[in-house]
Amino acid sequence: MSKSEIVIIDSQHEHILFTLEEVCERCNVHTEMIIEMVEYGIVDPVEKSSLDIWYFNSQALMRLQRAQRLMDGLKLNLSGVAFSLELLDEIDGLQKHIVVLRNQLP
Amino acid sequence: MEFKDYYKILAIDEKANASVIKASYRKLARKYHPDVSKEENAEAQFKEVGEAYAVLKDPEKRAEYDLLRAQGTYRSGGSYQPPPDWQSSHAGNRTHSQRTDEDFSDFFDSIFGAHGSGFRQAEDFQRSTNRRGRDLHYKIALFLEEAFVGCQRQIALRVSEPDQNGSIKQRDKTLNVKIPAGVTEGQHIRLTGQGELGIGGGKAGDLLLEIEFAPHPYFTVDGMNILLTLPVTCWEAALGSTVEVPTLRGKVKLKIPQAANSGNKLRIKGKGLISKGGEISGDQIVTLQVSLPKEHSSEAKALYRQLAECESHFNPRQAFER
Numbered sequence: 001m002s003k004s005e006i007v008i009i010d011s012q013h014e015h016i017l018f019t020l021e022e023v024c025e026r027c028n029v030h031t032e033m034i035i036e037m038v039e040y041g042i043v044d045p046v047e048k049s050s051l052d053i054w055y056f057n058s059q060a061l062m063r064l065q066r067a068q069r070l071m072d073g074l075k076l077n078l079s080g081v082a083f084s085l086e087l088l089d090e091i092d093g094l095q096k097h098i099v100v101l102r103n104q105l106p
Numbered sequence: 107m108e109f110k111d112y113y114k115i116l117a118i119d120e121k122a123n124a125s126v127i128k129a130s131y132r133k134l135a136r137k138y139h140p141d142v143s144k145e146e147n148a149e150a151q152f153k154e155v156g157e158a159y160a161v162l163k164d165p166e167k168r169a170e171y172d173l174l175r176a177q178g179t180y181r182s183g184g185s186y187q188p189p190p191d192w193q194s195s196h197a198g199n200r201t202h203s204q205r206t207d208e209d210f211s212d213f214f215d216s217i218f219g220a221h222g223s224g225f226r227q228a229e230d231f232q233r234s235t236n237r238r239g240r241d242l243h244y245k246i247a248l249f250l251e252e253a254f255v256g257c258q259r260q261i262a263l264r265v266s267e268p269d270q271n272g273s274i275k276q277r278d279k280t281l282n283v284k285i286p287a288g289v290t291e292g293q294h295i296r297l298t299g300q301g302e303l304g305i306g307g308g309k310a311g312d313l314l315l316e317i318e319f320a321p322h323p324y325f326t327v328d329g330m331n332i333l334l335t336l337p338v339t340c341w342e343a344a345l346g347s348t349v350e351v352p353t354l355r356g357k358v359k360l361k362i363p364q365a366a367n368s369g370n371k372l373r374i375k376g377k378g379l380i381s382k383g384g385e386i387s388g389d390q391i392v393t394l395q396v397s398l399p400k401e402h403s404s405e406a407k408a409l410y411r412q413l414a415e416c417e418s419h420f421n422p423r424q425a426f427e428r
Contacts, residue, residue: 016294016296025238026238026241026311057294058294058296058314059292059294062243062294062314062316066141069139069140069141070139070141070142073135073139073141073152073156074132074135074136074139075132084142088142099321099326100326100328100333103324103326103333103335104326104333104335104393105335
């Protein structure tokens with residue numbers, strides 16, 4: 001194991017926004033693909049500011065990458081992946097709710 | 107090297123036809139897709155299933171594989187070596203037909219490709235100049251208390267980076283990360299440039315840490331609020347009382363009103379989680395739970411009998427009697 005490096009996180013690390021170009025670079029896709037994914041409601045940009053500049057937060061970035069992996073791995077189309085993600089979110093929410101309720105049982 | 111039984115991996119018979127293979131692959135891919143699966147080792151299983159399918163869907167590859175399998179060149183549980191004179195008709199053309207992130211096993215490489223993964227990626231490295239390094243994603247589980255006050259964590263990562271010759275090497279590195287107070291579940295922390303190194307002068311990727319909370323023995327997080335089930339005796343509930351309650355900021359005294367009951371909720375203001383900027387604070391919500399001793403002394407039983415007499419008008423099962 002090599003030497004350890006110390007990283008100190010300050011507040012600037014906590015607000016992460018990516019432009020459409022940065023998202024495309026990180027997902028390795030064309031802008032059209034991201035635009036379509038937004039149109040299908042897979043993610044929402046954080047703010048549609050005056051000049052129509054889209055910003056995505058890191059949750060949205062990870063969701064886009066997850067959507068891509070699902071599309072590649074399971075041969076899903078956009079509406080299939082949008083639907084799957086919605087259901088997965090719902091399951092996630094329900095499971096969290098079960099934990100909360102279970103912890104309140106005697 | 108371990109012999110991989112692709113038929114077993116896809117849970118199919120060795121005589122299975124192409125449509126059975128495809129159907130089984132699709133089913134298992136859904137089961138083990140790492141973005142969906144709750145199975146242990148989902149990622150490894152997903153890769154294995156993909157590898158098995160890549161071989162069995164291709165009639166030529168399948169025939170080669172069947173030949174090797176039939177030759178009995180493997181012993182169950184023992185190690186496997188392909189026959190010394192083995193020459194695959196596919197050897198060498200893998201770089202063109204497979205995507206680089208499809209990481210097949212050594213076993214696969216020994217049969218279908220002489221190209222090791224280092225070599226394969228090195229070629230890729232030369233082909234695409236100036237590519238940004240990949241981002242790495244890690245989850246770190248924190249105890250609530252750690253998230254609340256901040257903490258320091260050591261994170262061990264394995265990054266792939268090109269060496270002087272351009273072949274990809276894995277390197278272990280350790281980061282000491284100081285996590286600020288007040289992080290919340292699902293929050294991401296970006297460590298710029300701590301991901302995989304870029305290729306051909308491309309920028310390094312980032313390391314994205316996602317905060318998770320480890321289950322707490324008695325606190326539950328609900329948004330910014332902390333939930334706690336508080337056991338109380340029936341006399342504390344009946345008569346009202348002041349009891350000590352744990353919170354993330356230490357113990358506080360909580361007043362239980364008279365005639366309280368199981369399920370009643372009490373709110374301790376401002377003792378929940380704190381938002382990033384510190385301007386909003388959640389509450390701690392305490393749910394009462396009347397609790398009785400396992401056994402009662404004879405004196406207590408006598409008192410209960412007395413209680414039963416003076417409260418005889420109380421019928422908790424009234425709803426059933428209509």
